[in-house]
Amino acid sequence: MSLKAKIEIDGKVLEYPVIEGSEKEKAIDIAKLRADTGCITIDHGFLNTGSCASAITFLDGELGILRYRGYPIEQLAEKSTFIEVAYLLNWGNLPTQAELASFEKKVASYSKLPEYITRMIELFPKTAHPMAIASSVTVALSAHYPELNNPNPTKEQKDEIFALLLGQFKIITAAIQRVTTGQPLVASNPALSYTEDFMSMMGMKASKDVAKALDVLLILHADHEQNCSTSTVRVVGSSNASVFASISAGIDALWGPLHGGANQEVLEMLEEISNAGGDYKKALERAKDKNDTFKLMGFGHRVYKNFDPRAKIIKKACDTVLAQLGVKDPYLDIAKGLEQTALADDYFKSRNLYPNVDFYSGIIYRALGIPTNMFTVMFALGRMPGWLAQWKEMRETKETKISRPRQVYTGATTREYTDLGKR
Structure with a gap:
């Protein structure tokens, strides 16, 4: 028997379906509420509002549970790698050895930034906040890959985008760090693991244990359900804006001190x-x-x-x-x-x-010697696979509509215009 929720407004009782998720979470589907009653709901900060159904991340704040695609975060942090977790978030399952090797190779193939992107990073004032640079050059990538701005990307294009931004943003992050601290750029080394290559480009010399610790940190940041920046990626992407614009917007949202800062x-x-x-x-x-x-x-x-x-x-x-x-x-x-x-x-x-x-x-x-103003860019590097997986899921969900929240108007009622000379 399907669950129903009853809502009474002005003596009229209406029933709305209750949706139940795979972890027994329940949500009232109010899609027809305004049409039926003329009312909307108001929920400041969206604390009790579900904007989508998602199969990527499960979070239970009361019990302190976090799982990616069903896998406990504790197991992934201990046994997995950031690049494997990225694969899991995007494709829904852990890769085979062959699939992982192929994915790592694809990400590593984007081991060099377009020349004008590097030049853009170098042209920013040394006082520019790294997040401003990261957001700007991410959306600028759309000029170099115009075919990936397709409002209806193919499966192959979405797979290409995923590998491209994982590979390119790693280099962008390291380049921002080096340029803003007045140090020469270090070229990517595709022979190294994702995290070891990143540390090399940052000029860090550390042990395998330290590289693993940083890898764990990236895993912990990889996704976190419908947070502010992820919701921003989905909202911007719902307009069919390019993935580069959507991710750039997510970077901007992450910048705030109440979120990634x-x-x-x-x-x-x-x-x-x-x-x-x-x-x-x-x-x-x-x-x-x-x-x-x-x-x-x-x-x-x-x-x-x-x-x-x-x-x-x-x-x-x-x-x-x-x-x-x-x-x-x-x-x-x-x-x-x-x-x-x-x-x-x-x-x-x-x-x-x-x-x-x-x-x-x-x-x-x-x-690790990373300047304080680079911390949020590091967060963005970790969150990149989650943003991309959420963007992909949103684009592949038939129920997706352009995001357009309602409001309750509290301003002045109708007033007559007064001529300037009479005011």
Whole structure:
């Protein structure tokens, strides 16, 4: 028996179907609500609104569960690689050895940027934020690959786009880092693994363990359901804009400090605490004071009402990086002190303010010598396969329509125009 939801408006009772997902999540299908009643729903921030049905990522914030295509994030972080996870997100299944080798080769074939893209990166002012550069040159790729701007791309074109942007954005990220820090570019080496090649282009010399830790960090960022930037990619893509425009828009959305910029804000907070003497207990007391402007960054999450499962994994990766590189970072001591004290404090526990993935990622980037303003571009590099998989799924879903939310108007009612001389 199919489930129904009853809604009563002005004494009239109407029934609407209830959709149930594969993990028993339920949603009321209100597609005909306005036509039936003249009413719409309003949901600030879309906290209770499903914009699509998706088979890519499952997230249960109450239980602290995150799975890509059914695979627990804990297993993927331990056993998989970023490039294999990218394949999984896009095609829905883990690849065979032959499929993975072929995919790696295809991604590696995009080992050189178009010359004008490199020149664009070099022409930006040295003071430009790396995210501004990343967004600009990503959409500029559309000029070099005009055939991939097809509003109705073929399967072959979508597969090409996936490999192309994974390969090209890795080089873009490294080039931005090198140029903005006044260092010469390092050519991509297709013989290396995806992460090792990226580290080489960034000028990093590190062990296999450090490369694995960075790979894990990219895996943790690969997708996260319908977050702000992913929703932006889908909204822009719903107009049949090119994939380059859609991904560029996602980069812009990620830029915000409430989204991808949060790890940068965590490090700035740790720096503030360090400069004030390193008293993290005092900082926590300030965070509890409603009259204090200090904010505890890296704790809590819009969807997780439990411990962010990614934070548990990334904490181990952070310890590995610092141990392998021999880094003695005072910020880590402050971070650990904040975590341990907050987790034992009823104020934070009662509000479900647990450390999230941003809490430790900034420390890893800092240990690797990555400038603070590059942190969000690193996030974008990790999120690229998720954006692309979500864009592809959206384009292949027959129910997709151009996104066009409604509103409840609260402005002035009809007024008569007054001539300028009479005002």
